[in-house]
Amino acid sequence: MTSFINFTTLHIFFNLASQCIIEDGNEKIDNCFRYNFRLRNNEHLLSADLTLKTIPELYGRNLTFVIYEVRPYFGEMTLFDILHITELNRQAARIHFEILDKIRNWGRKTSGSNIKMLKFEIKLDGTEVKLHEVLNTFPVINLAYIVQSTYSEPLLQTCDDTSPCCLKQFYVNFTELGWNDWILSPPGYNANYCTGQCPYNENSEVQRILHSAKTNDTAFFISQPECAPRHFVPLKIVYAVSHRDIRVTTFNGMSVLSCSCVA
Known part of the structure; x- marks a missing residue:
């Protein structure tokens, strides 16, 4: 018997400051954002995208985002994704990147911290710039997931x-x-x-x-x-x-x- 399934979209927001503090308190990382969520056993991701909203003055310019995932305890960084945008147009002022495969295992921990941290390095026409020079709001992760109401039939x-x-x-x-x-x-x-x-x-x-x-x-x-x-x-x-x-x-x-x- 097929169980009833609900569908919703979850917007995961960030800390207000664009800075991540490593757990030991001795290191701060700029252009870094914290995301906190956990998926329950009956919740299954369908889609996930990273939304970046650029400032209007960038139309026609080229952007590259290099994103690193930062470990919360030791500050170690691993490459998360590299995103290229060529000749940014007006319709691309709000940019969406599919990241489902990147975060599929986020939130599955049964213990410990659910905090995930992403650091952004940005190049405008090949020159490294600050985050506030290209974005007019902080990066947001949008999730869509299914909530399975019973456990009689595995969703996946x-x-x-x-x-x-x-x-x-x-x-x-x-x-x-x-x-x-x-x-x-x-x-x-x-x-x-x-x-x-x-x-x-x-x-x-x-x-x-x-x-x-x-x-x-x-x-x-x-x-x-x-x-x-x-x-x-x-x-x-x-x-x-x-x-x-x-x-x-x-x-x-x-x-x-x-x-x-x-x-």
């Missing part, structure tokens, strides 16, 4: 056409489709679809009634149950009609959240 199970009816995750990337020049947010979404096997009802009494009905009425047809969507959620997008005309709209039924067998 192997799901194919030979499995019992299940939800197959399918991510639509607007950049790969070439739509990122007019869809400003989100960078993509989990459309998902249903697949798998649906057996006939195995209850003997139900089978007897159906068989009797079929025998007494030659026109009676018992259809094979099919795996189909049960719950949907809408998708809100921010899109550009022109450089000066930015709009927000919501499309219903865009993302499948759960599946069930229907005849």
